[in-house]
Amino acid sequence: MKLAWLFVVLAGTFGGARHVCAAEPPPRLPEVKQVVDRLNDLYRADSSHARMTMKVVTERYRRELTLEAWTRGKDDALVVVRAPAREAGAATLRSEEGLWTYAPRADQLVRIPSSLLSDDWMGSHFTNDDLMRETDFLKDYDASLAWHEEGGQRLLQVTLAPKPKAPVVWSRVVFLLDPGDYMPLRADYFDGAKIVRTLSYADPHPLAGRRIPFTMVMVPTDKPGESTRVEYQDLKFGVKVDPSLFTQRGLRRVAKR
Amino acid sequence: MIRLALRNLARNRWRSGLTLGGVAVAVAMLIWSDGLMEAFLVTMTESATAMQLGDLRIESEAHAHDSSVYNAFTASPALLESVRRVPGVRTVAPRLLTFGLLGHKTRSQGALVLGVDPAIEAQASDVAKSVVAGTWLSPRVTAGERERQVVLGQDLASLLAVKVGDDLVVMLQAADGTMGDDRLRLVGIARTGTSDLDRQAAWMRLGDVAYLAALEGQAHELVVRSERGVALDHVATGIRAVIAAGAGPKLVARTWKQLVPDLHQMIELSRNSMIVLYAIVYFIAALGILNAQRMSALERKREFAVMMSVGVTPARLGTLVIVESVLLASMGAVLGALLGWGLSAYHAHAGLDLAALGSQGFTFAGISFHSRIYFVLRPGMVVLPAVAVLGVGALCGLWPALASSRIKLASTISGRL
Numbered sequence: 001m002k003l004a005w006l007f008v009v010l011a012g013t014f015g016g017a018r019h020v021c022a023a024e025p026p027p028r029l030p031e032v033k034q035v036v037d038r039l040n041d042l043y044r045a046d047s048s049h050a051r052m053t054m055k056v057v058t059e060r061y062r063r064e065l066t067l068e069a070w071t072r073g074k075d076d077a078l079v080v081v082r083a084p085a086r087e088a089g090a091a092t093l094r095s096e097e098g099l100w101t102y103a104p105r106a107d108q109l110v111r112i113p114s115s116l117l118s119d120d121w122m123g124s125h126f127t128n129d130d131l132m133r134e135t136d137f138l139k140d141y142d143a144s145l146a147w148h149e150e151g152g153q154r155l156l157q158v159t160l161a162p163k164p165k166a167p168v169v170w171s172r173v174v175f176l177l178d179p180g181d182y183m184p185l186r187a188d189y190f191d192g193a194k195i196v197r198t199l200s201y202a203d204p205h206p207l208a209g210r211r212i213p214f215t216m217v218m219v220p221t222d223k224p225g226e227s228t229r230v231e232y233q234d235l236k237f238g239v240k241v242d243p244s245l246f247t248q249r250g251l252r253r254v255a256k257r
Numbered sequence: 258m259i260r261l262a263l264r265n266l267a268r269n270r271w272r273s274g275l276t277l278g279g280v281a282v283a284v285a286m287l288i289w290s291d292g293l294m295e296a297f298l299v300t301m302t303e304s305a306t307a308m309q310l311g312d313l314r315i316e317s318e319a320h321a322h323d324s325s326v327y328n329a330f331t332a333s334p335a336l337l338e339s340v341r342r343v344p345g346v347r348t349v350a351p352r353l354l355t356f357g358l359l360g361h362k363t364r365s366q367g368a369l370v371l372g373v374d375p376a377i378e379a380q381a382s383d384v385a386k387s388v389v390a391g392t393w394l395s396p397r398v399t400a401g402e403r404e405r406q407v408v409l410g411q412d413l414a415s416l417l418a419v420k421v422g423d424d425l426v427v428m429l430q431a432a433d434g435t436m437g438d439d440r441l442r443l444v445g446i447a448r449t450g451t452s453d454l455d456r457q458a459a460w461m462r463l464g465d466v467a468y469l470a471a472l473e474g475q476a477h478e479l480v481v482r483s484e485r486g487v488a489l490d491h492v493a494t495g496i497r498a499v500i501a502a503g504a505g506p507k508l509v510a511r512t513w514k515q516l517v518p519d520l521h522q523m524i525e526l527s528r529n530s531m532i533v534l535y536a537i538v539y540f541i542a543a544l545g546i547l548n549a550q551r552m553s554a555l556e557r558k559r560e561f562a563v564m565m566s567v568g569v570t571p572a573r574l575g576t577l578v579i580v581e582s583v584l585l586a587s588m589g590a591v592l593g594a595l596l597g598w599g600l601s602a603y604h605a606h607a608g609l610d611l612a613a614l615g616s617q618g619f620t621f622a623g624i625s626f627h628s629r630i631y632f633v634l635r636p637g638m639v640v641l642p643a644v645a646v647l648g649v650g651a652l653c654g655l656w657p658a659l660a661s662s663r664i665k666l667a668s669t670i671s672g673r674l
Contacts, residue, residue: 060432060433087435101358103428104438106439110426113365113367116367119430
């Protein structure tokens with residue numbers, strides 16, 4: 001009982017110190033788990049169907065792909081290229097058995113070996129690993145919360161530090177969230193103390209009782225002028241998705257369409 | 258004088274014989290170990306250059322820093338022809354290099370896809386010769402050929418669990434950002450002895466890779482093989498003049514010594530370490546001759562004193578002792594040269610199986626050596642140790658000769674030392 005009382009006094013002391021420094025008292029930080037769960041579940045649903053465009057600008061080329069994607073449960077995901085015609089039918093499949101790429105001309109699925117996970121996906125600034133990674137941040141990272149001031153706004157900052165031995169290439173990932181509904185606005189990916197790429201979220205749409213950003217822009221820090229912009233044209237949650245879609249036969253059926 | 262010297266040497270056959278034998282063995286050993294060393298170094302150089310590097314490589318300056326698929330250059334027939342015309346150039350082989358994904362059934366592996374001209378590559382490197390199963394890529398698309406041909410490094414083939422005749426899928430990122438994919442037919446498996454190639458390489462026709470990677474008419478490197486016996490730096494200078502005149506991105510030409518300086522330095526170091534070995538062997542041979550001559554001069558002190566008292570000048574006496582040791586050394590040198598040359602010639606012809614020495618082939622700097630190596634034998638390698646031993650013999654005669662010419666007549670003859 002006495003101990004508990006001591007805690008109250010201590011908390012009051014430190015809390016009081018903060019009050020003195022800040023002009024406006026910052027609200028209490030929310031629960032870490034609650035915030036990270038929201039990040040985990042951002043685009044997740046029992047099933048989904050989406051159409052999107054991906055615009056890649058690099059020093060050497062500029063390309064625009066039209067993509068169609070399905071997800072089911074936590075593991076299964078399929079992305080099929082619809083346009084341009086030259087690449088239509090190429091697909092990437094994520095299943096319990098790993099990440100696969102579909103070679104339309106050869107009509108065969110090829111597993112992407114773990115040594116190639118850090119390679120770029122479809123010539124974009126996203127990597128295979130971005131597609132493959134478990135959407136459970138708390139498995140590989142330790143999360144901590146803080147307040148962050150930017151442009152006169154108070155944002156919630158989530159710092160994800162990789163757990164020891166976690167198979168993660170980043171030394172740190174820092175998300176900035178809207179403190180209201182925890183919708184992400186930006187993520188900075190660190191290598192050492194340096195930001196190597198930044199993912200920005202924009203254009204929120206209300207869907208399934210939450211706000212979902214329909215635009216994502218990945219900008220590599222070391223390549224000025226380059227970027228990859230993904231825009232959802234259409235995103236539906238809870239649609240009926242045939243489980244056989246995430247097999248070679250099912251994939252071939254939709255890829256060839 | 259020579260007859261006298263010979264007679265003197267013959268007086269103690271055992272001693273002369275042993276000294277002579279010692280000199281002969283030393284010379285033979287030098288010749289043989291020099292042959293072995295050269296064999297090592299030549300094998301090493303050839304392994305490094307024959308499979309992949311070539312003697313000289315031309316690439317864009319950007320590719321020399323960053324071997325990305327984008328840093329290709331236009332390899333026009335005119336450029337190839339002008340490089341080929343540089344004196345000393347034997348072959349110029351264009352290559353495309355790109356990383357791709359190879360798949361067979363449920364297995365897949367990342368691979369270094371090399372686009373080569375099958376006929377030129379067969380002259381420019383030993384890859385075609387190193388095919389251990391199936392065949393090398395056919396220069397022309399054969400009638401009825403539906404799939405593009407591929408030859409895999411042996412370890413890559415076993416990782417993918419494919420055998421000759423199997424189908425594979427290749428996927429690679431093209432220079433325009435798109436993904437190229439196609440079905441391939443495995444026509445051959447190569448064992449190059451270079452571990453990187455055996456584990457990673459997939460050879461395809463230049464045109465096929467150019468199509469998949471959207472690099473028509475381009476190359477990432479031109480591999481140049483020079484004529485044997487031509488100074489490579491000379492050829493390099495000629496080539497640099499030619500490529501500097503061309504339009505397009507800046508090209509650089511680097512010799513294998515510049516491409517793998519480590520290997521080059523190691524070879525130079527090995528050559529220099531041979532000099533230390535030479536010094537030791539000469540020193541030991543010198544000690545043997547010196548010992549023998551000194552002993553024989555001491556024993557014949559009285560005889561020398563008598564010779565001098567009947568009118569032989571000290572200079573003549575000294576010369577006699579030197580001639581004796583030179584004769585001894587030269588006989589040893591000739592015998593040793595014959596022995597060493599014979600042994601080396603045998604190993605140059607039949608090779609030396611290092612497996613007998615307990616080595617099952619070995620790998621150095623990513624290049625694996627076969628356990629049987631073939632000696633290198635040049636006239637200089639035989640003549641040089643023999644001549645050097647002659648000089649050593651003459652030097653070793655000096656001290657006993659000087660000592661002999663300075664003996665005191667009266668006390669030596671009377672035996673009162």
